Amino acid sequence: MTPVVHVEDLRAVAGGTVLLDGVSFALAAGRVLALVGASGSGKTTTGLALLGEHAPGVVVTGRVSVAGRVGFVPQHPSSVLNPVRRIGGVFREIAAARGGQHLVATALRRARVPEELLRRFPHQLSGGQQQRVVLAQALVGDPAVLVADEPTTGQDPITRAEVVDELAAVVAQGVAVVLLTHDLDVVRALADEVVVLRGGRVVEAGPADDVLTRPRQEYTRALVAAQPRVTVPSEAPDTVPRLEVRDLTATHRRATVLHGVDVAVGAGECLAVVGRSGSGKTTLARCVAGLHESRTGDVLLDGRGLARSLRRRSSADLAAVQYVFQDARGSFDEHRSVLDQVARTAVRLRGTSTSDARRGALDALAGVGLDECTAARRPAGLSGGELQRAALVRALLARPDVVVCDEITSGLDTLTQAALLDQLADLRAAHGCALVLISHDLGVVARLADRVAVLHEGRVVEAGPARAVLGSPTHPVTTGLLGSAGRRTEEKRK
Template sequence: MAGGFPRTGHHRPGRLREHLLRRPAPAYRRWPSRTGRRVNPLVEVEGLTIEDHAGRTILHEVSFSVGAGEAVGVVGESGSGKTTTALTLLGWVRHGLRVVSGRVRVADAELTGRPEKEARAARGRLVAYVPQSPASALSPLMRVGDQITEILTGMTAAERAARVAETLDLVELPDDEDFRRKFPHQLSGGQQQRLCLALALANRPKVLVLDEPTTGLDVITQAAVLAHLDRIRRDLKVGVILVSHDLALVAAHTDRVVVMYQGRVVEAGFSRSLLARPSHEYTRGLVAAVVDHRALGGSPARAVISAAPDGPPAIGPVSLLAVKDLHASHRTKGRAIVAAEGISFEIRAGECLAIVGQSGSGKTTIARTVVGLHRADHGAVLLDGSPLPPSATARGRDELRRIQYIFQDPFASLNPRRTVGDSIRRPLRVLRGMPEREARAEVARLLERVRIRKDIAAAYPGELSGGECQRVAIARGLASSPDLLVCDEITSALDVSVQASVLELINELRRDLDLALLFISHDLGAVSVVADTIMVVERGRCREYGPAGEVLRTPQDPYTCRLVEAAPSLSEALVASTRPADGAGVAK
């Protein structure tokens, strides 16, 4: 639509709740609760407009409110302004941006225009923030227990110790001394995300701002953490702003939802009714892009390996990649922690094997062993039947080119001092020997394939959103024209529409280039789209191995059943919601 989407969706007569959300400020000052009582909201964002120093509008008259004990979801594609909006609730805007007009109030405290010292005093005590990238938010030099203890104020030593234990238990992390003495790099991605949640909850704030809080969590842990958060906001009357691209999560765990596009609110309403019957074409596009593992229509068309009754299939001579009896461990304080035990699988050209399981199950260790970033205790990794050296530093240029790794955290994997173009151009020059002029043209083509503007090549990773940064990492992985792509949670930071396009792109590459995939993910919806075969691992052991359709529809192992049942489903969230029906409790 020329000129962008209008600020609000089409009004539907008779729907009082949605009509109230579409009224301009100050209509948001008092929101009718589900019980019919009018309440003063904890959070009021009214007519917020933010520009950069070049005068370009980043946010345009954004308005919404959050009541005590209420959760409001903010959804939209990467670059829509979700995170910029969330950060204003902490009285902070990114460098290069400025608030032009509007106001932000949290618990009757005005945060816009306040000195940094006063705004900082409100953070943690009044409002707490959980960032999208836990690895970049945690101090690598501080132990787990110290990071939580440091932010606790006004308590005795005994009270701080009790609060640390209580908070770790709240997010289902161990509260023993061994775990408290670990450093962030010794934790899995899911554990790092839960530690960030613990830091946000430590001072029991009135408002929680969660920016993609489940990105690094497996489905079982995600369900447990969100259940705890639901209980906390109900019992303590904490207001929650949930920034997410996961519409199933938003439908199940929020009361209202705000849909953003290019810095504008295009539609807002109660989560259940809006996502079930979106009125705006942009929202309809987001809902249509959701991949639901429970709607799996059938097994992939490509032939798959049949699982043996007692475990993975025997390794055949025709595989592109074969892993035989892999054993890998991590050593700490003289102890060996087993991460993979007796793992065997094969991947043929053009085939996708997905490895699923909880955080800490050994998925990433297996993947890192394949690319030579972790040395196995014993076992073999073969490429076209030839053993690969266990370390990447001992592998030849062609062996490195043929297997590429896309990491879970794009911010940590991209050099912050190199532009996007430089990061993508390096493998083109080093691994493919491409001339500079040809490499620049190839960078532009790769960016277009992952749906990023060509001018992003001149930007640095710190200037990009989480979703944009992940797409850059995918483009860099494709730059060397690999035969096998190892994808470690590559869709976890992507919004639903971009995720759908990336999954479509991956399937297209598999078909056109016979590209093989080792796909690590906790998103069973994404797995159902790309995987031919699924291997389920728990604590380093293979629990189930077979065709994707069979594993997702009729899992045999109890652990696999738990994973499938815990995976979020938008259709089920809309049907099985226990919230009051539309129209109940509306103030007359």
């Protein structure tokens, strides 16, 4: 078959740093090629080259040939949807610019966007619906190729399965897809070919089944082996609660998003909060951390109530409950070094001198593989995985009793994710810290959690020991999440 994408000896250099070093591959119509590898391996640079783009200061050479137009599906669909415009109005504008409503109508049909969604604003759409709308935008003009950048990152298992189905439907229509992803389950479900990148070089390439089930290279074997699986955990003993949430009701813009939530987690335990996008998981986490004031009910630390707002919490309480955000990059000041920001925690919350805090930060960062040269850079100079490790260290330097982790493994390659999970496990064992884990990844939940609470439409619909909830679920939402997470190659597009 004649390829619609042909990349030959693609090279990219930024200053003295080589980003890509001789990457080559080809892709035919109606086929999917997945680019996988650790953060910083060159996936995004390759995807940008297919779009005829590159980051500022990057020099790209080599041959990139595409037989037709290239569409783009971004990692976060909300970032490209106008929050104050209805979906239909945006598509009418696209139709006027592209010269015909029929092009838009065709794209909406191909992406399976129902007409009723056109009357809504982006915030009224689920994550899967937003991704479908962005897919329709990319399909306007009938592209030959779609570049999909982490299209399932941060999605719950049910929504992730929906996104996979939408992409598979487009591929069945003859569109080629270049998939940039860390999610090996999505690769198994969609990809025909896999290219494994490491340090800008192709270390292995071939049919997806061969690469993922019979990898030839040690690096590929490590990526596959590091992927967490949904297994039934061992039984956890009962403990005295360190953190309790009682009858928590929270509102947002006059809408109630949590209804009488009760959860608890003991010292050294991990409570995983799971559920579909929009179920209230992050709102619960923010209430615990004092970042969401519009709530009633109690948040107790060792039996003592915590103030609703960060501004009303003492330094000791601020140190006791630490929050690690999903978007690590957004949680750092882009103008200051990562080291200074990590060390600042010990200065502010524990009264440590600047010099001692800096030494402590360097020691802790070295423990997660970040040397002084890397830590001294501004955030833009670190990969997403490096920043996520730095964000966790920053929280731990407060010596907290509770750490709230909000989707901190989403978007990380399997090796970086495994290292982060090991660090969290060590934290619990060494310091008796309670961990509240917000996650869509049930493999991560199975590996870490002692207890699981399932949220649906702001209510706890199932809760208990992880062994019981994951091994013998009783609520349809839990069953649906586990069923979608368990989809494997046997359901792959024919």
